[in-house]
Amino acid sequence: MATVYNWHLGREMSYPYQNGPGGWQFAAVFNTNRCIACQTCTMACKSTWTFSPGQELMWWNNVETKPYGGYPHNWDVKILELLEKANPGGQVWDATAKSDDAPYGRFEGKTIFEAADGMTQRALGYLPSEEEWKGPNNGEDVATGWSAKGAELPEHAGWFFYLQRICNHCTYPACLAACPRQAIYKRQEDGIVLIDQERCRGYRKCVEACPYKKAMYRPTTRTSEKCIACFPRVEGSDPLTQGEPMETRCMATCVGKIRLQGLVRVDETGRWVEDRQNPIYYLVHVEKVALPLYPQFGTQPNVYYIPPRWVPRAYLRQMFGPGVDHAIERYTNPSRELLAVLQLFRVTQRIIFSYAIEPGPKVGEVRINGTVREIFNDTVIGYGRDGKEIVRVTVEEPIYERPQRKTLNSI
Amino acid sequence: MKGLFAAVLQSRAWRFWLGAAAVLTIAALLQWTDTEPAETQNLTLFAYEADRDPGLDPGNSVWERAQPVQVPLSGQAATYAAGGGSVPVVSVRAVHHKGTLYLRLEWDDPTADTSSYRPEDFADAAAVEFPAQAATTVPSFCMGQPGAGVNIWHWRADSEQVLALPTEHYSNAVVDWYPSTEDLFFTARAAGNPYALNASPVQNLVAQAFGTLTPAAEQSVQGHGVYANGKWQVVFARPFSTSDPELAAFGPGTKTDVAFAVWDGSKGERDGMKSVSQFITLSISGAPLAGGGPEDWPWTVAAIALFLGLSAIGLALGWYGYREARMGR
Amino acid sequence: MTAVGRAPRLAIAGRTAAPRGSELAGALAVAALAELLLVRVGSRTAIHIPALPALRKPYALMTEAGDVVLVLAQSLAIVTLAAAAAEGWLRGDWRGRAVMALTGAFAVAATAIRFGWGPPGLWQWATLATVASLAAASAGGRRTPALACFTAAWLLIGGHTAIQSLGVAPGEAGRWMLWLGEAAALAIPLAAAVAVRPRGRRRWFAAGAAGVAATAAMAGPSGWTLRFLTLWNLGLAGTFPPFAYGIAVATGAASFAAAPRSVWVPVALLAASGLGLHNTYQSALAVAALATLLLAQGRRGAAQ
Numbered sequence A: 001m002a003t004v005y006n007w008h009l010g011r012e013m014s015y016p017y018q019n020g021p022g023g024w025q026f027a028a029v030f031n032t033n034r035c036i037a038c039q040t041c042t043m044a045c046k047s048t049w050t051f052s053p054g055q056e057l058m059w060w061n062n063v064e065t066k067p068y069g070g071y072p073h074n075w076d077v078k079i080l081e082l083l084e085k086a087n088p089g090g091q092v093w094d095a096t097a098k099s100d101d102a103p104y105g106r107f108e109g110k111t112i113f114e115a116a117d118g119m120t121q122r123a124l125g126y127l128p129s130e131e132e133w134k135g136p137n138n139g140e141d142v143a144t145g146w147s148a149k150g151a152e153l154p155e156h157a158g159w160f161f162y163l164q165r166i167c168n169h170c171t172y173p174a175c176l177a178a179c180p181r182q183a184i185y186k187r188q189e190d191g192i193v194l195i196d197q198e199r200c201r202g203y204r205k206c207v208e209a210c211p212y213k214k215a216m217y218r219p220t221t222r223t224s225e226k227c228i229a230c231f232p233r234v235e236g237s238d239p240l241t242q243g244e245p246m247e248t249r250c251m252a253t254c255v256g257k258i259r260l261q262g263l264v265r266v267d268e269t270g271r272w273v274e275d276r277q278n279p280i281y282y283l284v285h286v287e288k289v290a291l292p293l294y295p296q297f298g299t300q301p302n303v304y305y306i307p308p309r310w311v312p313r314a315y316l317r318q319m320f321g322p323g324v325d326h327a328i329e330r331y332t333n334p335s336r337e338l339l340a341v342l343q344l345f346r347v348t349q350r351i352i353f354s355y356a357i358e359p360g361p362k363v364g365e366v367r368i369n370g371t372v373r374e375i376f377n378d379t380v381i382g383y384g385r386d387g388k389e390i391v392r393v394t395v396e397e398p399i400y401e402r403p404q405r406k407t408l409n410s411i
Numbered sequence B: 001m002k003g004l005f006a007a008v009l010q011s012r013a014w015r016f017w018l019g020a021a022a023v024l025t026i027a028a029l030l031q032w033t034d035t036e037p038a039e040t041q042n043l044t045l046f047a048y049e050a051d052r053d054p055g056l057d058p059g060n061s062v063w064e065r066a067q068p069v070q071v072p073l074s075g076q077a078a079t080y081a082a083g084g085g086s087v088p089v090v091s092v093r094a095v096h097h098k099g100t101l102y103l104r105l106e107w108d109d110p111t112a113d114t115s116s117y118r119p120e121d122f123a124d125a126a127a128v129e130f131p132a133q134a135a136t137t138v139p140s141f142c143m144g145q146p147g148a149g150v151n152i153w154h155w156r157a158d159s160e161q162v163l164a165l166p167t168e169h170y171s172n173a174v175v176d177w178y179p180s181t182e183d184l185f186f187t188a189r190a191a192g193n194p195y196a197l198n199a200s201p202v203q204n205l206v207a208q209a210f211g212t213l214t215p216a217a218e219q220s221v222q223g224h225g226v227y228a229n230g231k232w233q234v235v236f237a238r239p240f241s242t243s244d245p246e247l248a249a250f251g252p253g254t255k256t257d258v259a260f261a262v263w264d265g266s267k268g269e270r271d272g273m274k275s276v277s278q279f280i281t282l283s284i285s286g287a288p289l290a291g292g293g294p295e296d297w298p299w300t301v302a303a304i305a306l307f308l309g310l311s312a313i314g315l316a317l318g319w320y321g322y323r324e325a326r327m328g329r
Numbered sequence C: 001m002t003a004v005g006r007a008p009r010l011a012i013a014g015r016t017a018a019p020r021g022s023e024l025a026g027a028l029a030v031a032a033l034a035e036l037l038l039v040r041v042g043s044r045t046a047i048h049i050p051a052l053p054a055l056r057k058p059y060a061l062m063t064e065a066g067d068v069v070l071v072l073a074q075s076l077a078i079v080t081l082a083a084a085a086a087e088g089w090l091r092g093d094w095r096g097r098a099v100m101a102l103t104g105a106f107a108v109a110a111t112a113i114r115f116g117w118g119p120p121g122l123w124q125w126a127t128l129a130t131v132a133s134l135a136a137a138s139a140g141g142r143r144t145p146a147l148a149c150f151t152a153a154w155l156l157i158g159g160h161t162a163i164q165s166l167g168v169a170p171g172e173a174g175r176w177m178l179w180l181g182e183a184a185a186l187a188i189p190l191a192a193a194v195a196v197r198p199r200g201r202r203r204w205f206a207a208g209a210a211g212v213a214a215t216a217a218m219a220g221p222s223g224w225t226l227r228f229l230t231l232w233n234l235g236l237a238g239t240f241p242p243f244a245y246g247i248a249v250a251t252g253a254a255s256f257a258a259a260p261r262s263v264w265v266p267v268a269l270l271a272a273s274g275l276g277l278h279n280t281y282q283s284a285l286a287v288a289a290l291a292t293l294l295l296a297q298g299r300r301g302a303a304q
């Protein structure tokens, strides 16, 4: 066991392998507030990668309704329960111990690596049965109750929200740690975690260990498969962008414009190298408006979520850690810069490596939580890997008027 | 002479130097001449030459004439006294025919776990492990030095089944259409994964100390398993010779170490979760397979006589000691 | 131990004898335990651990140290057996003669096996009988039950191997032999406890803690590895429930601490040799242990 630094937890933790030399890391921000659960992302992934025999129960991308939905069924409840049993009452945070190295405070409990016995399991986990992989959208749109008096912020009486899930391409992947064959590897050039389909012998230790249950078994090849982060697109080998890195299928197709994906620079300790103008870095480290999913598992996942504003905070803190209140506060009343950066979601398929803002005129005022806020029509510009501009949008969506057409079936 | 010897031994210093010199001399001799003074003394599995080809059928009558060896396996996962079949022993037979070595393993298992189709299903399996050819001089109790690799023949019950499509496996499954069913769309198949290709029920693997299991370049091991009456019977076969130094090699008149492992799929066993044996000796004899045991009867008589004779000394001595103690010397 | 080194010279010609072999046996016990740890536990287990790059170096170091210790232990075993035979010859009493004859018989068997003279089955039986005879000869007084359990376990587990060398298929009886052998082995520490009657609350407390730890280790996830190791090193298949091993460890620890120092070395050697037939080196450890025990016994008798 090596000792590695997990900045989500604000502390060192034990992990079977040492950190790599650093490099780039695949990362994304999902804004749960905007998702309409149209499952376009889910189908984009399926129709690209998992449409063949044996992959019927495989959804590398899935969108589930919380709190009742889950694919595989109750995956998170089951892992939280295992952790609670391993460390009763001890899974707590010290949110006062905040620093640059520990933006959410310090996790005092046990990670899945620390709670495992190390002999039969390198990470605490369970193997879902075939039954549990079926009905991937069970519990869809089921609310906790009826808001009889109507719903109002900050917490709705009856609530649900959509959770969009892909493999987190974790910095400390549990799947990789658990594979006795060393058939799983994490690429230095983009941090993407892949299962070597030649070496895999179908032991399903990764399926058992991944706390997010994003490694899946395929009976027709007797191997495990997982989300590949559409690596040909991220590498830029898709002819469309002529060598420039492109966002994944599930990101690029998102109808609700909730997703922004990029690559961030990481050092040899697993920390992010400061890169203030990278939109992902800005959202995660500067504004701290996007949070990791179940950071207490300890894998340092790389998909970050802007938490839903209307959900009871205790539930959200369990799911996203103690940074929830700050994140919701920031999102509800965004800074001028944040408002501009949020416009970058889904305006290009290319990966935005940095952005700049050109100030625009004041266009209005809104009242938020009793105070008056001015809104400026700033322009935000996204740049690609080579520093060339790839997109330019304004805060106020421009209005286009379509010229009248005379054909009958025009819409 | 006796007195002088005793006098020398009586001096503490003399004893120390004498002892130390003797030990170091012997150690140095062993080291420099690369001599291994000890020899394995455990179970020996004899492989005699069969006049007929036993084939891959564990029920072939040739096997009835081969003497089984019962190899103890270490206790199993069912430790919580909850009962359930553990696999305490595997019974092994060996013969050879026309330059091919045949091994037949037999063990009790109440369930035949032949499928790995559902995510939670694991198949029963068995393996035979030899020191690699290059490492045959290493005695069994030294196994596991760096550079001393092992050659493993691994049989898995699911590989005996056809790799069905879901529509074939589940009678009620309905699929409109699979757009592509070429190997490319079975990723592991396209990558040449032997399980995905369902190439053979037995895989020939090599492992180095602290290395990981890798399929050998030469996939020359054949095998077949049959489940009946609560028992698995699995036959492994491979030609004696190989050019690959990472693989075990055999021949009439040679000896090698061999160990066995058994997995019970319904207990979630796979990979390191298994029942294993120690290394035993596999002795390949050029003599024809007779009906009886491996030793000629005069030897058996000699062994029994030797045992009884020596034991008689022991019993007599024990009785003498007992009487001595009784008499309160 | 009395100051034997200063015993008057004349006295040795007779029946009094110095613990000549026991110093060598002590050194052998240390080397054998080190070998057990480095080679038979360390290297053998490590090959089954998936490659952890960080462990490569310590592993290489461990196997190298193991090689050295193994050569040393084997050389010590040869010298210890020779010294025991010599001491037996010098003493000339019935115990001495027995040690001489039986170590000699073992030496013949081990050499024959090494050079492949005659069928191995013959020599396996000779080894079995040598060890059993030495154990029987060392019996007497309160140590008898423990030695009886040891002999039974040795004969059952070793016999399971040796009868198969004679071409007998042990069948269902074979399983019983292994099971009974393991039961007898687990009874050894109990019998030893009855013999030495360990006293003292603190001692039992420590022993109990060791027993609980052993039970937990056997019941826990590491139990599999421990079972492999008990099979490979002790010849026990590990078929009993975890608490049986806990009790054995607890009573074993308590009686070991309470036992007279003269048996520490033989017991350590027997622990390193394991039960049943493995290889001639491990059998030599058992022979050395019992020869030392037998010689020490005679010596104590003579000193009284």
Ligand code: SF4
Pocket: A034, A035, A036, A037, A038, A039, A040, A041, A042, A063, A164, A253, A254, A255, A256, A257, A258, A259
């Ligand atoms: S495509 Fe976007 S909006 Fe639709 S379900 Fe997926 S994440 Fe939600």
Ligand code: SF4
Pocket: A166, A167, A168, A169, A170, A172, A173, A174, A175, A176, A193, A209, A210, A211, A212, A213, A214, A215, A226, A299
């Ligand atoms: S989410 Fe699961 S499958 Fe993906 S990298 Fe993390 S542990 Fe591995």
Ligand code: SF4
Pocket: A044, A045, A046, A049, A060, A061, A166, A167, A227, A228, A229, A230, A248, A249, A250, A251
């Ligand atoms: S990144 Fe690609 S492979 Fe992964 S879930 Fe999204 S579309 Fe599927």
